[in-house]
Amino acid sequence: MEYLKQLWDLVFPKKCINCKKEGAYLCEDCLSLIEINPFRQCLCEKMEKRDKCDNCKNKYLDKIFSAASFQNKILKEAIHKFKYGYIKDLSQPLSILMLTHLQIIEAKIDKSFVIIPVPMTDKKKRRRGFNQAEEMGKIISEATSIPLLANVLIKTKETLPQMELKKEERIENIKNCFEIKKNIKDNVVLLIDDVYTTGSTMDECARILKQSGTKEVWGLTVAREVDQQRYFV
């Protein structure tokens, strides 16, 4: 397999998705153009020194950490190519962004945590060949020695793409489509996904986890998208 991969790289060399330079799918120069968020934000985007603002205190998710803004064109393109262009290797630079963010804001993450990726249905995973959240979870797990539990939270129902829905529809769409295979009671869960927008998906995952006894759930994503609809309601 390794030989085949080398041959593949020779015939189709890796090119930076942004500057087209050969060598990596996202070169170091272009990666450095993605500005890492140096602040902590509440689930609702407010800057918060505490963990959650009063409006968000009833949410199931306890904290959210997002490495950078989805407005950044290079990051947007990288996430798009990762998910829909099937470039699995982009999981590496994207995970580096998350790890750097955690370091900058001095998030206290230790070995009492477990990493759980936001799951996709088996059918969708087969179609894409991988779950992007799980791929990033693997790298973060390797870098931090925090165990990755990839099959504890599963998605049993196919849903419409959240991106196409309004906030209220997103909550309805994602409801009751996750299941827990093993209760996580003694660890803080670090829930990983690619983009955080209204937070409906992560909050539903956190709800299911907490129902089965998890005390604390932190979210970690590469990008944070401004919830446009927030400004029209």
Ligand SMILES: [Zn+2]
């Ligand atoms: Zn580049």
Ligand SMILES: [Zn+2]
């Ligand atoms: Zn808030």
